[in-house]
Amino acid sequence: MTHDHLAAPDRGASRPFGRLLTAMVTPFTDDGSLDLDGAVRLAAHLVDEQGNDALVLNGTTGESPTTTDAEKETLIRAVVEAVGDRARIVAGVGTNDTRHTIELAASAEKAGAHGLLVVTPYYNKPPQSGLLRHFTAVADATGLPIMLYDIPHRAGVAIATDTLVRLAEHGRIVAVKDAKGDLTATSWVLSRSDLAYYSGEDALTLPTLAVGGVGLVGTSTHLIGAPAKQMIEAYDAGDTATALGLHRRLLPLFTGIFRTQGVILVKAGLAAQGLPAGPVRPPLVDATADELAQLRADCAAAGLELPE
Numbered sequence: 001m002t003h004d005h006l007a008a009p010d011r012g013a014s015r016p017f018g019r020l021l022t023a024m025v026t027p028f029t030d031d032g033s034l035d036l037d038g039a040v041r042l043a044a045h046l047v048d049e050q051g052n053d054a055l056v057l058n059g060t061t062g063e064s065p066t067t068t069d070a071e072k073e074t075l076i077r078a079v080v081e082a083v084g085d086r087a088r089i090v091a092g093v094g095t096n097d098t099r100h101t102i103e104l105a106a107s108a109e110k111a112g113a114h115g116l117l118v119v120t121p122y123y124n125k126p127p128q129s130g131l132l133r134h135f136t137a138v139a140d141a142t143g144l145p146i147m148l149y150d151i152p153h154r155a156g157v158a159i160a161t162d163t164l165v166r167l168a169e170h171g172r173i174v175a176v177k178d179a180k181g182d183l184t185a186t187s188w189v190l191s192r193s194d195l196a197y198y199s200g201e202d203a204l205t206l207p208t209l210a211v212g213g214v215g216l217v218g219t220s221t222h223l224i225g226a227p228a229k230q231m232i233e234a235y236d237a238g239d240t241a242t243a244l245g246l247h248r249r250l251l252p253l254f255t256g257i258f259r260t261q262g263v264i265l266v267k268a269g270l271a272a273q274g275l276p277a278g279p280v281r282p283p284l285v286d287a288t289a290d291e292l293a294q295l296r297a298d299c300a301a302a303g304l305e306l307p308e
Contacts, residue, residue: 123155215232
């Protein structure tokens with residue numbers, strides 16, 4: 001399948017990946033193997049029913065630490081074939097090894113991805129000069145647009161404002177998934193660069209929009225993508241009262257999906273809806289009955305009834 005009719009993101013694009021993206025879980029079969037048919041069905045649901053402009057595959061929510069490189073490439077190919085004509089497919093390729101990240105970027109590009117999500121190298125805590133070198137090396141090695149992923153509470157190190165501004169000078173580094181939780185730092189980067197900022201924390205989407213962000217890469221949006229997109233569109237249209245009302249309505253699930261590791265509750269919620277999900281892979285564990293009951297309560301508080 002070709003995607004020539006999908007306009008390539010350009011440096012001046014205010015929303016290179018649209019408004020709403022979901023970091024999609026990777027469905028597995030009961031025995032824990034990759035469920036490609038389920039992934040195709042879930043991707044179609046997220047695009048056609050939940051209003052996603054793009055999907056992130058092979059992120060942490062896609063259980064990237066426990067999927068093989070071959071599984072990652074197979075998943076990208078299947079989802080691009082299924083929905084790539086009507087949504088952008090962004091492949092998570094970031095690791096804490098620059099060489100491996102470049103290999104995954106090449107694999108994703110070959111498989112038809114439209115963009116890359118590159119997380120800060122985690123655990124080995126490189127200095128800012130190392131981050132600059134890592135992200136630049138990946139951007140130099142690919143033809144795809146890149147969204148940086150700034151998540152210091154997982155990576156162990158933040159991408160500093162000055163580093164982000166320097167990285168923005170690279171023609172293929174076009175966006176940031178911002179899970180830093182520091183709107184002042186975000187504001188400074190936005191005032192000094194043309195990076196497109198996507199909230200990486202569901203509950204901070206509206207505040208991020210208020211300082212110049214453009215959208216959300218969500219987790220709870222597996223379940224409430226449509227109203228989350230309505231919130232973003234209302235803010236864009238200048239209807240801040242409607243946006244604030246939706247923010248407050250969705251807050252119980254924006255936050256509740258993270259009462260334990262987000263993948264665990266997303267998969268439980270999807271399974272309750274009869275959608276493909278399957279089990280998680282160790283070291284994650286599937287939701288308990290109590291966790292599922294709390295998820296039902298959080299969904300109900302956000303205006304969504306999970307089937308029993």
